[in-house]
Amino acid sequence: MYVLGIESSCDETAASIVKDGKTICSSVTASSLRLHSKYGGVIPEIASRAQLECINIVVDNALKKARIGIRHIGLIAVTRGPGLIGSLLVGISFAKALSYARRIPLVGVDHVQAHLYAAFLDRKKGVPVRFPFVGLVVSGGHTCLSYYKAFDTFTIVADTLDDAAGEAFDKVAKVLGLGYPGGPLVERFALNGNPKRFQFSCGNPEAGDFSFSGIKTAVLYKTREIAKGVRLSQQQKSDIAASFQSSVVSSLVSKAINVVLKKKADTLVVGGGVVANTLFRSELLQKSKAVGVRVLIPAVALCTDNASMVAGLGYQLYRLGKRDTIHFKPRLY
Ligand code: KG4
Ligand code: ZN
Numbered sequence: 515m516y517v518l519g520i521e522s523s524c525d526e527t528a529a530s531i532v533k534d535g536k537t538i539c540s541s542v543t544a545s546s547l548r549l550h551s552k553y554g555g556v557i558p559e560i561a562s563r564a565q566l567e568c569i570n571i572v573v574d575n576a577l578k579k580a581r582i583g584i585r586h587i588g589l590i591a592v593t594r595g596p597g598l599i600g601s602l603l604v605g606i607s608f609a610k611a612l613s614y615a616r617r618i619p620l621v622g623v624d625h626v627q628a629h630l631y632a633a634f635l636d637r638k639k640g641v642p643v644r645f646p647f648v649g650l651v652v653s654g655g656h657t658c659l660s661y662y663k664a665f666d667t668f669t670i671v672a673d674t675l676d677d678a679a680g681e682a683f684d685k686v687a688k689v690l691g692l693g694y695p696g697g698p699l700v701e702r703f704a705l706n707g708n709p710k711r712f713q714f715s716c717g718n719p720e721a722g723d724f725s726f727s728g729i730k731t732a733v734l735y736k737t738r739e740i741a742k743g744v745r746l747s748q749q750q751k752s753d754i755a756a757s758f759q760s761s762v763v764s765s766l767v768s769k770a771i772n773v774v775l776k777k778k779a780d781t782l783v784v785g786g787g788v789v790a791n792t793l794f795r796s797e798l799l800q801k802s803k804a805v806g807v808r809v810l811i812p813a814v815a816l817c818t819d820n821a822s823m824v825a826g827l828g829y830q831l832y833r834l835g836k837r838d839t840i841h842f843k844p845r846l847y
Contacts, residue, residue, distance in 0.1 A: 515588040516580070518612075518831075519825025520573065522605030523597025523625045524654070525566045529576035531587075531820035533771075535829035536640025537821045540579035543631035544568045547695070552768045554694050555684075562600030566634045569608050576821070587618055591828020594622030594838075595845030596655065602844040610840040621828045622838045624845070625819075626656045627668070629785035631827040632812035632820070632845040641810060648779045651772040653786035654680035654695075657724035659770060662776055665830040671773055679762055681724035686758050688734050690751045701791055707756030709751075712736055714757050716765035721818045724769070726762065733758050763794045767801050774807050781808045 515739055516539070520526040524718045528600045529544040537826035546564035550556045577584060595602055606622070613620035630649040648671070657679045659672040677685065687696025694704060714729050714736075733754060740750060766788075774782045782802060788794060795811055802809040816822060 515829065516586050517589045517591055517825040517826060517829045518573070518576070518587045518618075519694035519821035519823070520569075520590065520592040520605045520609050521625070521772070521819055521821040521824045522565050522569065522601050523593045523595065523778055524601060524819060525550060525561045525564075526583040527568050527572050527604070528821035529573040529578035530825050531576055531582065532635065532822050532825035533828050534640075534831065535833075536635065537638065538635055539574045539582070541578065541820055541822045542572050542576045543820060544572050551694050555687055556598070558598045558600050564606055565601055567605040568719060569604055571610075571754075573608070582613070584616055587616075589619050589621060589832050590625050591621045591825050591830060591832075593625045593628065593824050594645065594842065595625060596847055597625055597844075599844060599846060602846075606842075606844055619832065620827065620838050620840070620842075621832050621836055622842050623657060623824050623828045623831065625652050625824075626653070626658055627660075628823040629653060630783050630823075631830070632667075632785045632816035632823040633783045635816060635822055635826050636813070644685045644780045646779045647781040647783050647810075648770065650766065650773045650782065650784045651786045651801060652679045652766055652788035653785070654678060656786070657726070657766070659724075660771055661779065664834070665827065666834045666836065671777075672769065673723050676727035677725075679724065679726050679766060680786065682730045682762065682787065685730045686755070689730075689734050689737050690746065690754060692751070692755075697791065698789060700759055701793070703752045703755035704759045704793070707752030707754070709756040711753035712757035714761045716761055719768060726754075729758065729761060737808035749836050750812060753809075759791070759793055763791065763797050765792065766789045767798050770798075771805060771807055773800055775805065781810055783810045785812055785817065787818045790814045794799070
């Protein structure tokens with residue numbers, strides 16, 4: 515079955531065609547990021563206006579690239595939340611109208627959970643799914659560990675207490691004057707830095723939920739202390755970036771592996787923008803191998819927001835009997 519996935523929860527407008535929840539036939543993403551960069555963060559009104567202008571073209575391109583027509587689509591899966599209300603409404607309204615006009619079934623999908631599905635997708639025949647697995651989503655808005663018995667049966671083990679990990683990357687980049695979005699910039703600066711130069715902590719590793727607001731503040735104070743009113747040198751910025759990154763990565767990796775071992779789960783599945791981080795990927799692979807945990811990591815291009823993950827999870831939920839009508843509402847939290 516061909517599924518049309520639509521994602522518009524933040525600054526991206528994305529559409530993708532995925533076959534049988536496994537194979538990505540096309541994936542098209544338009545981003546309004548350039549319009550937001552001078553503000554240092556996403557401006558909701560600018561994002562939703564840009565999405566309104568391009569959603570038709572993006573969906574059309576996804577169909578063309580997959581070399582199919584709308585008549586071949588068996589299901590429409592759309593992000594129902596969490597996200598920016600104006601942005602979500604653009605994707606949801608489009609999906610509802612298309613579903614109604616063409617009598618195509620519709621399924622609303624949770625954006626955070628969809629991030630994990632990226633690990634099961636590729637351009638060939640997909641990656642086998644084995645339950646139970648522990649899922650770790652590390653994105654700009656969420657840091658969330660869940661235990662899955664099925665795609666529609668999961669419990670949240672640890673959630674976002676304050677700043678999400680990606681948000682902390684973005685804020686640290688701002689403090690260091692690197693630009694927006696911060697994750698890739700912090701990573702680039704960290705390449706030339708000494709991760710042992712500063713001791714930043716992500717709090718008690720045994721604590722339940724994830725908290726990254728403390729480390730963000732610690733970076734701010736350290737920056738003020740060493741800058742003493744003048745600009746930081748490139749080396750100082752790199753050392754701070756490397757020390758921060760190393761602490762966040764270690765805390766994420768060890769917490770996730772501990773939960774997998776405790777729950778005796780089969781696999782650890784990760785997803786979300788921060789999973790694009792090279793140190794995170796390598797440390798996760800290395801530490802999970804050391805304790806014999808199977809780990810599934812999405813391709814870098816599928817870590818950040820995309821519509822293939824929405825189409826994939828939508829397909830699985832549809833198979834489990836989930837259906838939405840044109841009356842379903844966006845979910846903001
Ligand atoms: O999953 P995502 O695309 O959007 C949300 O659902 O939030 O994640 C975006 C987040 C941003 O905070 C961005 O700074 C972070 O992912 N990010 C990274 C990297 N690439 C993106 N963080 C660390 N290292 C990266 N290479
Ligand atoms: Zn996301």
